[in-house]
Amino acid sequence: MNANFNLGKIKGIPIGIHASWFLVFFLVTWSLASGYLPQEYPQIPTGVIIILAVATSLLFFGSVLFHELGHSLIALRNQIPVKSITLFIFGGVAQIGRDPKTPGAEFRIAIAGPLASLFLGGLFGGLYLLGQHIPYLAAPSLYLMRINLILGVFNMIPGFPLDGGRVLRSIVWKLSGNYLRSTQIASAGGQMVAFGFIAFGILSVFNGQLLNGLWLAFIGWFLQNAAASAAQQVNVQERLRGSTVAQAMSRDCAQVPGLMTLNQIVQERVLSRGQHSFFVTDFSGTNIGALTLQDITQIPQLQWRFTTAQTVMTPLHKLVTVDTDMELLAALQKMEEANLTQVSVVDDDRLVGILSRENIASYLKLRSALKM
Numbered sequence: 003m004n005a006n007f008n009l010g011k012i013k014g015i016p017i018g019i020h021a022s023w024f025l026v027f028f029l030v031t032w033s034l035a036s037g038y039l040p041q042e043y044p045q046i047p048t049g050v051i052i053i054l055a056v057a058t059s060l061l062f063f064g065s066v067l068f069h070e071l072g073h074s075l076i077a078l079r080n081q082i083p084v085k086s087i088t089l090f091i092f093g094g095v096a097q098i099g100r101d102p103k104t105p106g107a108e109f110r111i112a113i114a115g116p117l118a119s120l121f122l123g124g125l126f127g128g129l130y131l132l133g134q135h136i137p138y139l140a141a142p143s144l145y146l147m148r149i150n151l152i153l154g155v156f157n158m159i160p161g162f163p164l165d166g167g168r169v170l171r172s173i174v175w176k177l178s179g180n181y182l183r184s185t186q187i188a189s190a191g192g193q194m195v196a197f198g199f200i201a202f203g204i205l206s207v208f209n210g211q212l213l214n215g216l217w218l219a220f221i222g223w224f225l226q227n228a229a230a231s232a233a234q235q236v237n238v239q240e241r242l243r244g245s246t247v248a249q250a251m252s253r254d255c256a257q258v259p260g261l262m263t264l265n266q267i268v269q270e271r272v273l274s275r276g277q278h279s280f281f282v283t284d285f286s287g288t289n290i291g292a293l294t295l296q297d298i299t300q301i302p303q304l305q306w307r308f309t310t311a312q313t314v315m316t317p318l319h320k321l322v323t324v325d326t327d328m329e330l331l332a333a334l335q336k337m338e339e340a341n342l343t344q345v346s347v348v349d350d351d352r353l354v355g356i357l358s359r360e361n362i363a364s365y366l367k368l369r370s371a372l373k374m
């Protein structure tokens with residue numbers, strides 16, 4: 003989930019908005035202005051209602067952000083980097099740099115979000131009680147109290163990737179000592195919850211609640227995807243277990259000059275010689291970076307003619323190195339933490355090849371083809 007609009011940083015974490023968020027913002031504001039506010043507080047004039055609806059809607063998203071900040075700040079406190087927080091159609095998502103290394107840390111990070119929401123729910127509840135006779139204050143407070151309580155409770159449903167699923171995973175992990183097994187259990191829970199949502203959504207559609215039903219089914223579908231991909235990720239981890247970098251890396255890294263265009267590389271190297279990974283050299287023949295097919299395909303094809311290898315490559319100083327006998331899984335995690343598509347492989351301090359995500363994928367494909 004990449005943000006389309008950046009709002010700035012909090013504690014060094016970039017906060018962004020995905021385009022799909024505007025749709026929800028509009029729908030929430032609309033339902034507040036045309037439903038909840040005039041129905042519950044008919045004495046408020048229309049002009050004020052619109053202002054209140056926008057403000058309440060903004061505070062709603064502020065509440066979602068607060069929830070994600072809850073996770074993020076506890077992650078930072080556990081020395082886990084947070085790459086970004088993005089608000090999108092289903093709420094918010096904090097991109098935590100890596101999975102926590104202990105069940106305790108996982109538990110604290112997971113539960114911090116719902117606790118933050120319940121705290122805000124209490125705060126707005128208090129505000130509601132204080133301002134009961136002031137409709138301008140009572141109307142948004144009551145709404146925001148409900149929303150935050152729902153956010154807190156809904157997220158504690160024990161199905162991965164919901165917070166409750168992470169809490170469940172941390173508990174099973176603590177009890178069993180087995181991270182992979184606990185993820186499988188939590189994501190199985192997640193898929194059950196997801197199918198429950200879908201079934202309930204379809205049922206609601208048949209009961210005449212078209213929009214609510216579709217919305218529930220849509221959330222279920224989203225959860226199902228997330229739970230399945232978590233299960234798949236664990237599956238990959240399990241299959242990579244025991245393999246080393248040497249088994250998956252590409253050793254036949256060709257050299258390409260830094261000024262060669264992507265178009266030339268694709269024509270003369272990839273298509274005619276089947277080369278996929280390259281060391282990029284400067285005019286004196288020294289390696290200045292690494293380039294893989296994946297880097298090339300991330301650039302729109304129309305720009306290949308004008309884009310040189312050295313503008314797309316991962317420069318040497320940014321290249322993370324791994325050892326040939328390092329566990330493949332550890333290398334992949336290193337790659338993910340650094341947000342890279344490839345790392346360079348060294349053997350006795352000598353650069354001997356490149357390991358890319360592509361290499362790992364084809365290694366897995368090879369193994370499943372050989373049924374090993």
Ligand SMILES: [Zn+2]
Pocket residue numbers: 069070073115116157165
């Ligand atoms: Zn959460």
